[in-house]
Amino acid sequence: xxxxxxxxxxxxxxxxxxxxxxxxxxxxxxxxxxxxxxxxxxxxxxxxxxxxxxxxxxxxxxxxxxxxxxxxxxxxxxxxxxxxxxxxxxxxxxxxxxxxxxxxxxxxxxxxxxx
Amino acid sequence: xxxxxxxxxxxxxxxxxxxxxxxxxxxxxxxxxxxxxxxxxxxxxxxxxxxxxxxxxxxxxxxxxxxxxxxxxxxxxxxxxxxxxxxxxxxxxxxxxxxxxxxxxxxxxxxxx
Numbered sequence: 001x002x003x004x005x006x007x008x009x010x011x012x013x014x015x016x017x018x019x020x021x022x023x024x025x026x027x028x029x030x031x032x033x034x035x036x037x038x039x040x041x042x043x044x045x046x047x048x049x050x051x052x053x054x055x056x057x058x059x060x061x062x063x064x065x066x067x068x069x070x071x072x073x074x075x076x077x078x079x080x081x082x083x084x085x086x087x088x089x090x091x092x093x094x095x096x097x098x099x100x101x102x103x104x105x106x107x108x109x110x111x112x113x114x115x
Numbered sequence: 116x117x118x119x120x121x122x123x124x125x126x127x128x129x130x131x132x133x134x135x136x137x138x139x140x141x142x143x144x145x146x147x148x149x150x151x152x153x154x155x156x157x158x159x160x161x162x163x164x165x166x167x168x169x170x171x172x173x174x175x176x177x178x179x180x181x182x183x184x185x186x187x188x189x190x191x192x193x194x195x196x197x198x199x200x201x202x203x204x205x206x207x208x209x210x211x212x213x214x215x216x217x218x219x220x221x222x223x224x225x226x227x228x
Binding site for chain 1: 121149158159160161164204206208209211212214215217219220221
């Protein structure tokens with residue numbers, strides 16, 4: 001069974017630009033969630049989508065948005081990039097969601113550098 | 116407000132000895148806890164979990180202990196092996212409720228030869 005695939009692996013953008021990251025979950029998984037990892041803050045939850053609906057949201061500004069398609073693939077968009085958005089962005093899929101004894105399966109992440 | 120805290124950013128342990136990683140949480144409503152392990156340039160991988168109805172869960176060399184009254188959990192790795200060198204994240208969520216998951220900041224474990 002193929003794992004969670006994130007593209008691209010690396011991105012360099014300049015301040016003010018926008019970026020779109022993509023995530024393909026494990027086949028059959030309907031929940032996709034996104035996380036930001038930085039050295040100082042660890043893993044921070046951005047949002048979760050389940051069957052194309054945003055079900056949960058973390059404490060990030062509205063510049064961070066996402067969506068999920070009918071095939072469960074998800075995209076995350078960050079608009080008006082700031083230097084502080086430089087981070088590793090991780091996507092995870094699970095069978096039933098963030099809870100319900102349903103462990104997360106992570107992709108290898110997209111490393112975003114904002115200059 | 117950090118609801119899940121891993122107070123040790125790093126830990127060094129001799130190969131073959133026991134590694135103990137600690138995690139504290141503040142929200143008594145959490146009833147499902149997980150540990151994830153992360154190598155550089157890879158995504159975290161699920162290691163072990165425990166629900167609040169138990170105080171111990173074991174899987175091979177890995178054991179998680181939960182002390183609900185102290186709002187504390189720990190991960191024991193016995194014996195520690197070189198491949199255990201990684202960052203370990205503790206996470207808390209809800210077993211039967213649709214809600215967000217909260218991760219700690221992680222502890223970097225170094226296994227010394």
